[in-house]
Amino acid sequence: MKLSDIKNGNLSAEWAEKGYELPKFDVEAVKAKTHAEPTWVHFGAGNIFRAFPAAILNEALNSGKYDRGVIVAESFDYEIIDKAYQPYDNLSLLVCLKSTGDIEKKVIASVTESLKADYSFGEDWARLVEIFQNPSLQMISFTITEKGYGVAPADLERGLTPVLAMGKVTALLYERFKAGKLPLTVQSMDNCSHNGDKVKSAVHAYASKWVEQGLVPAEFLAYVQDETKITFPWSMIDKITPRPDAKVQEMLAKDGFEDNYTIVTEKHTFTAPFVNAEETQYLCIEDHYTNGRPPLELGGVLYCDRETVDKIEKMKVCTCLNPLHTAMSIYGCMLNYTLISAEMADEDLRSFIQKIGYIEAMPVVVDPGVLNPYEFIGAVINRRLPNPFMPDAPQRIATDTSQKLAIRFGETIKAYQARGLDKSNLVLIPLVLAGYARYLKGIDDNGKAFEISPDPMLAELQAIVAPLEVKEGEQDFSCLKNLYSRADVFGVDLYEVGLGEQIEGMVKELYAGNGAVRKTLHKYVVAR
Numbered sequence: 001m002k003l004s005d006i007k008n009g010n011l012s013a014e015w016a017e018k019g020y021e022l023p024k025f026d027v028e029a030v031k032a033k034t035h036a037e038p039t040w041v042h043f044g045a046g047n048i049f050r051a052f053p054a055a056i057l058n059e060a061l062n063s064g065k066y067d068r069g070v071i072v073a074e075s076f077d078y079e080i081i082d083k084a085y086q087p088y089d090n091l092s093l094l095v096c097l098k099s100t101g102d103i104e105k106k107v108i109a110s111v112t113e114s115l116k117a118d119y120s121f122g123e124d125w126a127r128l129v130e131i132f133q134n135p136s137l138q139m140i141s142f143t144i145t146e147k148g149y150g151v152a153p154a155d156l157e158r159g160l161t162p163v164l165a166m167g168k169v170t171a172l173l174y175e176r177f178k179a180g181k182l183p184l185t186v187q188s189m190d191n192c193s194h195n196g197d198k199v200k201s202a203v204h205a206y207a208s209k210w211v212e213q214g215l216v217p218a219e220f221l222a223y224v225q226d227e228t229k230i231t232f233p234w235s236m237i238d239k240i241t242p243r244p245d246a247k248v249q250e251m252l253a254k255d256g257f258e259d260n261y262t263i264v265t266e267k268h269t270f271t272a273p274f275v276n277a278e279e280t281q282y283l284c285i286e287d288h289y290t291n292g293r294p295p296l297e298l299g300g301v302l303y304c305d306r307e308t309v310d311k312i313e314k315m316k317v318c319t320c321l322n323p324l325h326t327a328m329s330i331y332g333c334m335l336n337y338t339l340i341s342a343e344m345a346d347e348d349l350r351s352f353i354q355k356i357g358y359i360e361a362m363p364v365v366v367d368p369g370v371l372n373p374y375e376f377i378g379a380v381i382n383r384r385l386p387n388p389f390m391p392d393a394p395q396r397i398a399t400d401t402s403q404k405l406a407i408r409f410g411e412t413i414k415a416y417q418a419r420g421l422d423k424s425n426l427v428l429i430p431l432v433l434a435g436y437a438r439y440l441k442g443i444d445d446n447g448k449a450f451e452i453s454p455d456p457m458l459a460e461l462q463a464i465v466a467p468l469e470v471k472e473g474e475q476d477f478s479c480l481k482n483l484y485s486r487a488d489v490f491g492v493d494l495y496e497v498g499l500g501e502q503i504e505g506m507v508k509e510l511y512a513g514n515g516a517v518r519k520t521l522h523k524y525v526v527a528r
């Protein structure tokens with residue numbers, strides 16, 4: 001069994017016998033229609049895109065009520081397109097690993113083209129320009145990680161040929177402007193707070209700079225700022241999607257499914273012709289579209305107003321899931337765990353995240369109404385994270401931690417400030433932040449070096465803790481001031497909010513020789 005069998009019409013009975021669900025629509029017809037009248041371009045050809053947005057669209061196509069696919073554009077790691085999309089005709093296999101042990105295998109055929117989004121790939125860029133000039137285009141979306149929304153001063157100076165994702169998107173929007181000021185919705189699907197505003201401010205920054213430099217007319221800035229033309233809705237996305245896993249690969253090989261390779265690109269993306277993910281999924285989107293949209297409600301998307309999205313996102317990203325993930329990943333890496341489900345069997349770690357969630361973060365959560373925070377966190381702690389069939393690893397979650405702390409913990413601290421709540425209720429959240437200074441050292445609790453996950457600020461932040469040593473006895477911890485005063489990393493200056501000294505004290509305990517991480521974690525968790 002190979003994905004190319006689908007195109008060749010070469011489908012043996014084995015596919016059904018082995019429980020592989022095949023597309024129920026005419027793949028070639030959808031491809032042709034999408035090529036002529038595209039409606040959706042997605043930036044970021046990573047795992048979550050294939051496991052979730054593309055799978056939702058696949059459901060809509062399977063229903064027979066929709067006829068357009070999605071075009072994927074990769075603006076950062078072009079190797080993904082060369083190695084995981086093009087050889088498989090953009091098809092992929094979604095392996096759903098349920099907590100009951102049941103496994104669902106589904107061929108996803110909703111991706112009709114895969115393009116490298118950069119001027120250096122002339123043909124692909126020309127195709128993107130053509131798509132952006134087409135009035136049929138309704139939405140562009142993103143899963144490019146939080147750092148993908150960055151705007152660097154150097155890139156702003158590059159004029160109409162920027163190298164960062166947001167600059168390229170703005171250049172493509174300029175093509176759409178020139179084609180008749182056509183409407184479009186720009187939809188972030190990343191785990192950042194108020195994610196729509198992140199794209200919006202990046203696009204506005206490029207457009208303003210280009211107007212200032214005389215590269216584009218002032219009307220272009222007005223166009224991207226005109227909410228009847230371009231909107232930037234907010235969204236909340238939730239589906240735990242680990243990197244392609246060796247055990248899943250083995251299981252597929254046993255089935256006789258031949259496209260079971262995993263690839264690590266030079267840029268450190270873990271990709272494959274298959275993707276493995278959990279069964280639970282939520283995608284809540286602010287329904288604010290200027291040129292219509294694909295009917296993703298057919299695949300389960302919940303469309304709502306901005307206020308509801310805001311509450312749902314705060315509940316998930318700032319309280320009930322992502323902070324727990326980051327807490328257990330920082331400590332999990334130092335305690336040599338490689339599986340999230342195994343961490344959930346560790347009484348200290350399980351209790352750590354349970355108490356962070358219920359005791360420290362929940363007091364500031366706002367009930368979004370459509371999803372209940374207590375049911376949500378209960379499912380995360382009792383069913384989703386302990387799922388023994390999910391190959392998720394703390395090392396994946398620890399990627400880019402510097403970009404996530406402000407959202408995952410800073411928002412809660414700010415809410416305590418804003419509401420005048422007693423900050424002495426915050427003990428384990430400070431312990432997570434203290435753990436970060438110990439994690440940055442890259443030495444595990446047995447004193448051995450471990451590989452820190454990639455992070456755009458790693459060198460800078462590691463330099464701050466460089467004077468510290470993991471050892472018993474006295475040492476000078478004054479360098480910590482340079483870390484915990486960083487509002488860009490933590491969302492707040494932790495000294496200004498009165499938590500800096502408490503965190504420093506915890507860091508001292510965590511650095512006190514081998515075994516200090518476990519000892520400190522246990523001490524604070526049990527006392528809580």
Ligand SMILES: NC(=O)c1ccc[n+]([C@@H]2O[C@H](COP(=O)([O-])OP(=O)(O)OC[C@H]3O[C@@H](n4cnc5c(N)ncnc54)[C@H](O)[C@@H]3O)[C@@H](O)[C@H]2O)c1
Nearest residue numbers: 044045046047048076077143144145148165190191240241
């Ligand atoms: N995996 C999950 O469980 C999950 C769940 C919900 C939301 N998300 C969101 O999706 C994002 C991506 O997750 P994934 O599982 O697809 O990861 P992945 O590693 O499989 O893919 C990351 C994607 O982002 C692109 N990217 C990375 N850095 C970039 C940059 N600087 N500029 C532009 N593009 C860049 C990569 O090229 C790739 O397309 C996460 O950061 C998160 O915001 C992920």
Ligand SMILES: O=P(O)(O)OC[C@@H](O)[C@@H](O)[C@H](O)[C@H](O)CO
Nearest residue numbers: 191237238239240241322325397
């Ligand atoms: O994807 P990131 O890097 O923003 O965060 C890592 C995980 O916390 C995240 O991917 C979760 O698995 C996801 O948010 C669950 O919906």
